[in-house]
Amino acid sequence: MPPEPAPRAPTALTDPDTGTIIFIASCRPPLPDGDYRLTVTQSASNAAKGPPPGATFDESYVNIRRFVVRGERFAVQQAEIGGVFPPSASTGEYGNVLPHVVIDRATLPWERSAGDAADSSWLALLLFDESDPVPPTLTIQVGDLTPAAFAHAEGATPTASTLPATTLSYPNLTLGYGEFPWQQCNAIDIPVALFRAVAPGVVDLPWLSHARTITPADPTRMGLASEPGVPVETSVVLGNRMPQPNARCTVHLVSLENMAPLLATGDSYTSVPIVLPGGGDADFVRLVSLANWSYRSVDPKQSFTEILKGLDAADDFRVLGIANASTDPVVANALAMGHVPLDHQTRQGSRTVSWYRGPLIPFAPPGTIVVPQPNAANDGLATADQALRYDPDTGMIDLTYAAAWEIGRLLALQDSEFARALYDWKRSNTQAVVEAFERGVLEQQMGAALGIDAVGLAAPQPMQHAIASFIARRLAPHLTGKGTER
Numbered sequence: 001m002p003p004e005p006a007p008r009a010p011t012a013l014t015d016p017d018t019g020t021i022i023f024i025a026s027c028r029p030p031l032p033d034g035d036y037r038l039t040v041t042q043s044a045s046n047a048a049k050g051p052p053p054g055a056t057f058d059e060s061y062v063n064i065r066r067f068v069v070r071g072e073r074f075a076v077q078q079a080e081i082g083g084v085f086p087p088s089a090s091t092g093e094y095g096n097v098l099p100h101v102v103i104d105r106a107t108l109p110w111e112r113s114a115g116d117a118a119d120s121s122w123l124a125l126l127l128f129d130e131s132d133p134v135p136p137t138l139t140i141q142v143g144d145l146t147p148a149a150f151a152h153a154e155g156a157t158p159t160a161s162t163l164p165a166t167t168l169s170y171p172n173l174t175l176g177y178g179e180f181p182w183q184q185c186n187a188i189d190i191p192v193a194l195f196r197a198v199a200p201g202v203v204d205l206p207w208l209s210h211a212r213t214i215t216p217a218d219p220t221r222m223g224l225a226s227e228p229g230v231p232v233e234t235s236v237v238l239g240n241r242m243p244q245p246n247a248r249c250t251v252h253l254v255s256l257e258n259m260a261p262l263l264a265t266g267d268s269y270t271s272v273p274i275v276l277p278g279g280g281d282a283d284f285v286r287l288v289s290l291a292n293w294s295y296r297s298v299d300p301k302q303s304f305t306e307i308l309k310g311l312d313a314a315d316d317f318r319v320l321g322i323a324n325a326s327t328d329p330v331v332a333n334a335l336a337m338g339h340v341p342l343d344h345q346t347r348q349g350s351r352t353v354s355w356y357r358g359p360l361i362p363f364a365p366p367g368t369i370v371v372p373q374p375n376a377a378n379d380g381l382a383t384a385d386q387a388l389r390y391d392p393d394t395g396m397i398d399l400t401y402a403a404a405w406e407i408g409r410l411l412a413l414q415d416s417e418f419a420r421a422l423y424d425w426k427r428s429n430t431q432a433v434v435e436a437f438e439r440g441v442l443e444q445q446m447g448a449a450l451g452i453d454a455v456g457l458a459a460p461q462p463m464q465h466a467i468a469s470f471i472a473r474r475l476a477p478h479l480t481g482k483g484t485e486r
Helices: 192-198 304-310 329-336 400-414 416-450 460-480
Strands: 020-024 034-045 058-069 081-085 100-103 123-129 137-141 184-191 209-215 232-238 247-255 284-297 340-345 351-356 389-391 396-398
Touching (some): 100 123, 123 192, 123 232, 184 192
Parallel strands (some): 351 396
Antiparallel strands (some): 020 209, 034 058, 081 100, 137 184, 184 284, 247 284, 389 396
C-alpha cells in the first residue's frame, strides 16, 4: 500500500480544517531538558588489495561536542501563560468548573516529568479554598528547597538553608547547567494532610494536561494573535478539584517534578508515607509556585438563574416585599406588567418610590413602541427627566423611559466614533453661533458704511464682496495717495 500523505496545514478560510480544535494527549519536545553529548566518529582505511609498502592505514577520528537543553524550572515567563479560567479576581458560578491555565508554549508541560510511569506533566494546578486555609506565598532561594547549606550569593560562604526541619521538598534535587542556588523563586509550604487532600493522584496525572491545535476562522474573537486559517498550538493544564460554593478560591500552578512517589496511588487513592530524608514523617511539603490567581465562587442558590426560578408568581412576587399586593389592583397590575418599585430621589432632592421596568417583560410587546415626547413641538428629549411619566390617579412616577434614555446616552458616549462625531457637531454649531454673532456686530457697526443689510451680512460671500468694494471705493485713494477724501 502506498504511504498515506502527511497532513497539511490549513492555509485559507476555505480550508475544511478552519474553525476546528484538535486535542492531543501530549506535545513532547524533541529533546527533554538535560545535558547531552554528541559524538561523531569517522573511520578511514586503505581498502585497496595489495597496497604498496607504506600505503596501508586504518585510522579513526572522534569529535565530541557537549550541549545543554534548558527550559523553565523554578520560574515561568508570564508571557508564556496565555490565560487562566476562572478569570483572576472574578466572581461567578464556578462550583462545577475545574480551574485551568492555557500555556502558549505547547511543549512546556512535558519538558520535565512528574516521575510517574506515564512520564506525565511536571505542572499541576492546586486549588485552595479560604477555609483550607490558603498557604502563603514565600519568596525563597532555590537552595532553600534542600536542607543542605548553600551559598546565598555568588562567591559567598555556604550558610544554612531556611527549609524547616520537618518540611519535605523535592527529594534528590540537583541543579543543572546555568542553575544556581542563590536564584530566587516562589514557594508554598502545604501541611501534609492538606497536600493529600488537594494534590492529584498518580492515576490523575496523565489526564490533567493536554495540547490543542486550533485553526481559527476569527482569531480576534478567540483572543489569538494569528492569521485566519493558521494553526495555533497551545497546551492546557487542568486542576483536579472543584471549589466550594460561596468561597474565595486561590489556585497555584506548581512544579511536581519527580514528586509522583508522594502522590496517592490506585483508583482508591491510597495515601503513601511522606517521609523526611533523615527519617520520620514530614509535617509540610514545600512546592515551587510558578503562578497563582484568586477568584470567588458564588453559591448557586444566589445566582441570577436560581433567583429567577425562586420567584413565586402565584404568591404575588413576595420577593419584592410588597404586602397584600393582590388586594390592590393598581399594584397587582403593575407587577403583572413587569414593574418593580424602586427608591427614587428627584432632582429637587425629595425622596419617593417610583415604578421601573427593565427590557425583560412578562408578555409579548407590540410591534411598534412609541416613545412619549414632552410636547408635540419637540422632536427629541434634552434630559432624562423629560421622559418621566406621572400617573395622577395613583400619584406614582414611572422611571422606565427615563432610565432607558440615560442608559442609551451612556452607551452612545462609550462609543469613541459616536463621541467624536458628537463633539465635531457641537464644535461646528458653536463656531456657527460665534460667526453669526460677529456678523451681527459688524452689521451694527459697519452696515451703513458697507451699504448692506443684515441679510447680506448673514452670508460670507456678500460680506467679503462688500468689504472689498468698501476698500476699493473709500480707502484705496488714501492708500495710493491719489485722493484727499477723508
